[in-house]
Amino acid sequence: MGHLVRVDNAADPRLADYVDLTDVAMRSAKEPAEGLFLAEGEKVIRRALAAGYRPRSVLLAEKWYPGLAEALADHDCPVFLADDATVAAVTGYRVHRGALASLHRRPLPTPADLVTGADRVVVLEDLVDHTNVGAVFRNAAALGFDAVLLSPGCADPLYRRSIKVSMGAALTLPWSRATTWPKALDDLAAEGMRLLATSPDPGGTDLRTLRPPDRVAVLLGTEGEGLTEAALSRCHDRVRIPMAEGVDSLNVAAASAVVLYALGPGAARARR
Secondary structure (H helix, E strand, O other): OOEEEEOOOOOOHHHHHHOOOOOHHHHHHHHHHHOEEEEEOHHHHHHHHHOOOOEEEEEEEHHHHHHHOOOOOOOOOEEEEEOHHHHHHHHOOOOOOOEEEEEEOOOOOOHHHHHOOOOEEEEEOOOOOHHHHHHHHHHHHHOOOOEEEEOOOOOOOOOHHHHHHOOOHHHHOOEEEOOOOOHHHHHHHHOOOEEEEEOOOOOOEEHHHOOOOOOEEEEEOEOOOEOOHHHHOOOOEEEEOOOOOOOOOOOHHHHHHHHHHHHOHHHHHHOO
16 A cells, blocks of 8 residues: 655655645646646546546645545555644645645547447537536536547646536546647548537527537637637537627536436437
8 A cells, every 4th residue: 555654845846746736837748748747636546546547646735645545555655744834835835635646647549439339429629628627528428428539739637627617527527638639620520420510600590499419519619809810710510609699609617517308318319
């Protein structure tokens, strides 16, 4: 099981995985490059371990160790115990849930492998807000979608904030990142996916009238600008959510919930 190490020096090099967690730019570069991600809070750490992610180390306020001891029993990693002040000095903020784990990332499936056997895929183009990415993952998991494909410019689903907002769905829902864009959309179409772009364009198909395809990839773009023309031009159809007068759109997280509900497997069965 994890071996306990008491630390009282925020400059201890063994705590390097946890340094400056509030520096979003630095962490967004460091974590994927070093093959790690951070889980915060006992519940999220348990979900990460249950999903098969291997811990590199754990950093805890001592009172939190008994609650995680059983979950860590099969893992040989250092469990650093520190007081609240030391944890705050290392991370740059007060860790309200008192528990952090650094975990190894797993190799991502190729986009082709991701969609093999999948009927419903969410495609995100250049969503850079971690909260929005996490919310879409949560919605996709809740509404029966099989996987998420990200464009190269999307925020990291395994960033600490994304995982938290996703309620752990980013740890369990299969996902991949396209290396060629927008060619990856052509590959989805070649796999038999019908590509549907979400757009406020008044010329798009009213979502309420759309019969859900058997296999569908739903594209969601950035707040404000939406999907690029390069992505839109590759879609088979554009769908819109009807809006009350004076309101032109929903934010991407809310829009994803509406569209994925309408196109999910339950809706497809109900309309047959």
